[in-house]
Amino acid sequence: MRDVAIIGVGMNKWGELWESSLRDIFTEAALLAIEDAEVDHIDSMYIGCMSSGLFVGQEHLSSLLTDYLGMGPIPATRVESACSSGGLALRTGLIDVASGMNDIVLVGGVEKMTDVSVHGATFALSTAADQEYEVYHGVTFPGLYALMARAHMHRYGTTRKQLAQVAVKNHYHGSMNPLAQYPQKITAEEVIESVMVADPLRILDCSPITDGAAAVILAPLDLAKKISKKPVVKIIGSGHATDTIALHSRKDLTEIKSTERAAKIAYEMASKSPEEIHLAEVHDCFTIAEICVIEALGFAEKGKGGPATEHGMTTLGGKIPVNTSGGLKSKGHPVGATGVAQAIEITKQLRGEAGERQVKNAKVGLTQNMGGSGGSSIVHIMEVV
Amino acid sequence: MSSPRYWRGIPQRYRLEAGKCKKCGKIYFPPRLICDECKSREFEKVNLPKEGKILTYTIIRVAPSQCTDQAPYAMGIVELSAGSTGKDGVKILSQIADCDFDKLEIGMPVRIEFRKIYQEGEAGIICYGYKCVPV
Numbered sequence: 353m354r355d356v357a358i359i360g361v362g363m364n365k366w367g368e369l370w371e372s373s374l375r376d377i378f379t380e381a382a383l384l385a386i387e388d389a390e391v392d393h394i395d396s397m398y399i400g401c402m403s404s405g406l407f408v409g410q411e412h413l414s415s416l417l418t419d420y421l422g423m424g425p426i427p428a429t430r431v432e433s434a435c436s437s438g439g440l441a442l443r444t445g446l447i448d449v450a451s452g453m454n455d456i457v458l459v460g461g462v463e464k465m466t467d468v469s470v471h472g473a474t475f476a477l478s479t480a481a482d483q484e485y486e487v488y489h490g491v492t493f494p495g496l497y498a499l500m501a502r503a504h505m506h507r508y509g510t511t512r513k514q515l516a517q518v519a520v521k522n523h524y525h526g527s528m529n530p531l532a533q534y535p536q537k538i539t540a541e542e543v544i545e546s547v548m549v550a551d552p553l554r555i556l557d558c559s560p561i562t563d564g565a566a567a568v569i570l571a572p573l574d575l576a577k578k579i580s581k582k583p584v585v586k587i588i589g590s591g592h593a594t595d596t597i598a599l600h601s602r603k604d605l606t607e608i609k610s611t612e613r614a615a616k617i618a619y620e621m622a623s624k625s626p627e628e629i630h631l632a633e634v635h636d637c638f639t640i641a642e643i644c645v646i647e648a649l650g651f652a653e654k655g656k657g658g659p660a661t662e663h664g665m666t667t668l669g670g671k672i673p674v675n676t677s678g679g680l681k682s683k684g685h686p687v688g689a690t691g692v693a694q695a696i697e698i699t700k701q702l703r704g705e706a707g708e709r710q711v712k713n714a715k716v717g718l719t720q721n722m723g724g725s726g727g728s729s730i731v732h733i734m735e736v737v
Numbered sequence: 738m739s740s741p742r743y744w745r746g747i748p749q750r751y752r753l754e755a756g757k758c759k760k761c762g763k764i765y766f767p768p769r770l771i772c773d774e775c776k777s778r779e780f781e782k783v784n785l786p787k788e789g790k791i792l793t794y795t796i797i798r799v800a801p802s803q804c805t806d807q808a809p810y811a812m813g814i815v816e817l818s819a820g821s822t823g824k825d826g827v828k829i830l831s832q833i834a835d836c837d838f839d840k841l842e843i844g845m846p847v848r849i850e851f852r853k854i855y856q857e858g859e860a861g862i863i864c865y866g867y868k869c870v871p872v
């Protein structure tokens with residue numbers, strides 16, 4: 353296997369982009385990445401997208417998006433793994449370059465979620481859960497994560513305020529990210545008093561519905577060192593694992609095993625331990641998710657994710673800043689784009705280009721992207737070389 | 738929901754029919770074609786017990802479109818009784834009907850009842866299935 357590096361990143365401001373189509377938001381991000389990498393061609397392309405079929409009635413993105421990017425007839429592949437489609441597209445692109453099959457590979461992610469009603473979006477997202485044994489009975493994604501939150505609070509004493517602190521921190525980080533959908537700072541009181549969605553989760557515990565795209569350019573490390581004018585970010589670890597689709601089929605309702613397994617594989621491949629990670633972008637689709645995930649990644653002991661967050665371990669300036677981009681919560685969550693955008697934030701941080709939210713001496717970063725209620729997870733570790 | 742899709746689920750939704758691995762005894766709901774523990778492909782049909790306890794719960798306030806007329810409603814993950822098998826009981830997700838939201842708690846005993854789940858408009862299918870109620 354060849355070593356692989358990220359040599360270009362591209363992303364526009366996320367939000368409710370009523371004036372832009374899926375093909376336009378994707379093309380904008382892809383062109384920014386190509387310009388950032390200063391490459392004159394790409395050899396192949398991977399697109400993470402969860403459900404363009406349900407959100408805009410369009411499949412066959414491989415053809416559509418290469419066409420509008422002016423890159424036909426290169427090979428292109430759409431990758432779907434619910435909300436981890438972007439992370440999986442990155443891993444698939446990584447395998448393509450590592451294998452020697454292609455050199456310059458564009459990995460993008462996109463989701464256009466606001467062309468449908470809120471009910472339409474809720475339905476499209478719910479297809480990431482078990483339709484027959486979860487959704488049939490009336491559960492929603494906030495509902496599934498609420499079930500995890502209640503179990504975590506009951507077993508470990510995680511508090512309502514600790515959950516809120518995840519949202520407060522990520523909006524604080526997002527306030528320094530000009531591309532974030534909701535860059536407003538919020539307080540714990542505002543979270544705790546916001547509208548109840550599925551007890552104990554309130555609207556400010558939930559990530560929003562977002563239109564957005566993100567893209568990165570991959571190249572073999574040797575070539576990257578020759579052609580890149582910016583610090584080269586090497587992908588040193590990649591892990592991917594699955595778990596049962598139905599939350600209720602899992603042994604422990606407070607653990608995200610797919611993340612634990614994916615992280616173990618990525619740590620081993622990178623020869624790194626959790627203590628050696630300087631910052632991370634994780635899948636905070638709901639506040640409880642970030643707490644479970646920092647435990648699964650080994651940043652906090654099992655059951656201690658709440659207190660660790662409350663004491664500032666994961667805030668900028670803390671031991672391991674998590675979601676300096678604002679995370680899904682503040683930056684937005686266009687599901688297929690999220691995993692790619694996480695890699696962009698880590699790349700910018702490792703290059704020293706993160707501005708106000710720059711983590712000092714950041715050399716090693718991690719991304720964790722997951723689908724559904726944890727039915728799939730992808731973890732990447734990156735190091736600036 | 739199409740009629741064939743609804744019809745296929747009737748043994749599980751109406752009768753809680755599960756598959757028990759003939760080799761290792763693990764029970765699957767819904768039934769599967771291969772056992773993830775021992776890889777055996779031989780199963781016998783069993784009906785799940787109708788009693789269990791709540792492992793975790795929530796109150797759905799913002800419901801999907803087919804259930805908005807019922808909101809708010811409680812849902813829980815319920816572990817069904819394993820009797821004297823010495824194994825973990827099968828877990829299911831269902832609505833918790835006829836309950837006082839404030840009195841719900843983890844560990845609470847429930848029993849399974851046959852109920853209407855939702856109705857697809859005036860002319861659509863009426864979807865039935867299991868819900869649990871506090872004992």
Ligand SMILES: [Zn+2]
Binds near residue numbers: 759760772773777
């Ligand atoms: Zn078996």
